[in-house]
Amino acid sequence: MKQSDKEIFLQLIVGNIIFAVIAIVLLNITSSKNIFVSITHLFSLQEGVFxxxxxxxxxxxxxLYTFIVIKAGKGYFPNTKGSNVIVQLVNNKELSLIGIVLLPSILEEFLFRGVIQPLMIEMFNPFWGVIMTAFLFMLVHISDQYKGQPFLLFHTFWLGIITGVAFMITENLWASIMIHLLNNYWSVKKIRDGEIGIQY
Structure with a gap:
């Protein structure tokens, strides 16, 4: 049975709310600062231009990675239920803007770069902290739209590494949010334009 756009969108919203709740709980448990102070620090605009x-x-x-994969003919989704759901949602401009571009860019970065990555760095070191967080980020995104498609799955891992490094450099979430947001917007555009499609 085909899901409606609203059902898909609702699932995305619920998933993002879960990410936000997990982030706040973990931050509350692990941070020595007040939760409000911790969140304010993560979203500080002090070094905005940088x-x-x-x-x-x-x-x-x-x-650049996405461009190379598309040009090499490897930028496609397998013909699965998850791929069809993604393409269906992308074709709804308003829902995809909120459910794929905006919310995940903010809330996933809050959880993975803002909360999990500092914990991983504390447990290991900066190099392995970024790698482990990117790996967890990739694992969370594994679904059947990546079945037999390692190039797109590795893209998620690569995105996690780049956003992780950006967070380490800037010490706030805005650079990583911007990377994530632009990446998701660009990916949505490539799917909508047919440059990334389902391989039947």
């Missing part, structure tokens, strides 16, 4: 520059450079690094 974060903007790092975000643009990071997006270039992520989009």
């Amino acid at each position: 974060s903007l520059i790092v975000g643009l450079v990071g997006f270039f690094a992520v989009s």
Whole structure:
């Protein structure tokens, strides 16, 4: 049975709310600061121009991989239920803007770069902290739209590494949010334009 756009969108909203709740709980447990102070620090606009520059450079690094994969003919989704759901949602401009571009860029970065990555760095070291967080980020995104398609799955891992490095450099979430947001917007555009499609 085909899901409606609203059902798909609702699932995305619920998933993002879960990410936000997990992030707040983990931050509350692990941070020595007040939760409000911790969140304010993560979303600080103090180094806004620097974060903007790092975000643009990071997006270039992520989009270069996507460009190469598309040009090599490897930028496609397998013909699965998950792929069809993604393509269906992308074709709804308003829902995809909120459910794929905006919310995940903010809330996933809050959880993975803002909360999990500092924990991983504390447990291991900066190098392995970024790698482990990117790996967890990739694992969370594994679904059947990546079945037999390692190039797109590795893209998620690469996105996690680049956003992780951006967060380490800037010490706030705006650069990583910007990279994630631009990446998701660009991916949505490529799917909508037929450059990334379902391989039947």
